[in-house]
Amino acid sequence: MFKISNLTAYIESKKILDDFSLEVNDGEIHAIMGKNGIGKSTLCKIILNDPHYEIKAGHITYNNESILGKPTYEIAKAGIMLVNQNPISIEGVTNMEVLRTALREKNEENINIFKFNKEMEEACQKLELDPKFIHKDINVGASGGERKKIELLHIAILKPSFLILDEIDSGLDVDALKVVSNFINEYHKQTGCSILIITHHKQLLDYIKPNYVHILSGGKITKTGDYHLAEEIESLGFRSNIIDEDEKSE
Numbered sequence: 001m002f003k004i005s006n007l008t009a010y011i012e013s014k015k016i017l018d019d020f021s022l023e024v025n026d027g028e029i030h031a032i033m034g035k036n037g038i039g040k041s042t043l044c045k046i047i048l049n050d051p052h053y054e055i056k057a058g059h060i061t062y063n064n065e066s067i068l069g070k071p072t073y074e075i076a077k078a079g080i081m082l083v084n085q086n087p088i089s090i091e092g093v094t095n096m097e098v099l100r101t102a103l104r105e106k107n108e109e110n111i112n113i114f115k116f117n118k119e120m121e122e123a124c125q126k127l128e129l130d131p132k133f134i135h136k137d138i139n140v141g142a143s144g145g146e147r148k149k150i151e152l153l154h155i156a157i158l159k160p161s162f163l164i165l166d167e168i169d170s171g172l173d174v175d176a177l178k179v180v181s182n183f184i185n186e187y188h189k190q191t192g193c194s195i196l197i198i199t200h201h202k203q204l205l206d207y208i209k210p211n212y213v214h215i216l217s218g219g220k221i222t223k224t225g226d227y228h229l230a231e232e233i234e235s236l237g238f239r240s241n242i243i244d245e246d247e248k249s250e
C-alpha cells in the first residue's frame with residue numbers, strides 16, 4: 001500500500017501541499033484532478049524526492065516502509081515510477097543502455113539479452129512506437145507523444161508496481177491516447193499494479209477507469225468521488241461545487 005500522511009511542502013517559501021493525505025491500496029487506480037498550478041506535478045516530484053521541494057511535515061510510505069527523503073534510485077527500486085508531464089531528453093545515453101543497467105540493478109542478476117530484446121520489441125509493437133528509439137538517446141528527436149510512449153517502454157521493461165502518470169494524455173492525439181490507454185490497462189491487468197493518474201481531461205478516465213477521483217485544491221484533497229466526479233468537473237468546471245481554499249482565504 002502507498003500512503004501519504006499529513007504532508008506539508010514548500011517551494012521557495014510558497015506552501016504547495018498543506019496537510020495532504022492519500023492512501024492507494026494495492027491494485028487500485030486513483031485519479032487526481034485540479035486547476036493549473038495547484039500542485040499536481042509538485043506532488044508527483046515530491047514522491048520521487050525531487051530536492052527542490054522542502055518538506056515541513058508528514059510521511060510517505062510504500063509497503064509500510066518510509067520512502068520520504070530516500071534517494072530517488074531507491075524509491076525507483078522499491079517499485080515506484082513516475083512518467084513526467086514533460087519527459088526530458090538525455091543525450092549520450094540510449095534507452096537500451098539505461099534499461100539494461102536499471103534492470104541489472106533492480107533484479108541483481110545478469111540479463112538474458114535475448115529475452116530483453118524481445119520484450120523491448122514487443123512493447124514497441126504494442127505501443128505503435130518505432131523500434132529505432134530503442135537504440136537512440138533517451139527522448140532525443142522524439143515528439144511529445146513519442147516521449148510518452150518511450151516512458152511506457154521503460155515501464156514495460158522495469159515493471160514497476162506503482163505507476164504515477166502526470167498528464168500522460170498531454171501531447172497525444174486521439175489514436176495515440178487509445179494505444180497508450182490500452183497499454184496501461186493491459187499492464188494493470190497483468191501485474192496488478194497501483195496507478196496514480198494526474199489529468200485535466202475526463203477522456204483519459206473514459207479509457208482507464210479509476211476507482212477513485214480526487215480534487216486537489218488549497219494543498220489538499222477537498223473532494224473524493226468515483227468516475228462521475230470527473231464528469232461533473234468536465235461539465236461544470238472546478239468552481240462548481242469544489243471549495244477552493246485559495247479563494248476562500250483571500
Ligand code: ADP
Nearest residue numbers: 011012016035036037038039040041042043052
Ligand atoms: P500543476 O501541476 O498542478 O499545474 P505544479 O505542481 O507544477 O502545478 O506547480 C504548483 C505551484 O508551484 C505553481 O505555482 C508553480 O509555479 C510552483 N512551482 C513548481 N515548481 C517550481 C519551481 N521549481 N520553482 C518555483 N516554483 C515552482
Ligand code: MG
Nearest residue numbers: 040041042085
Ligand atoms: Mg503539472
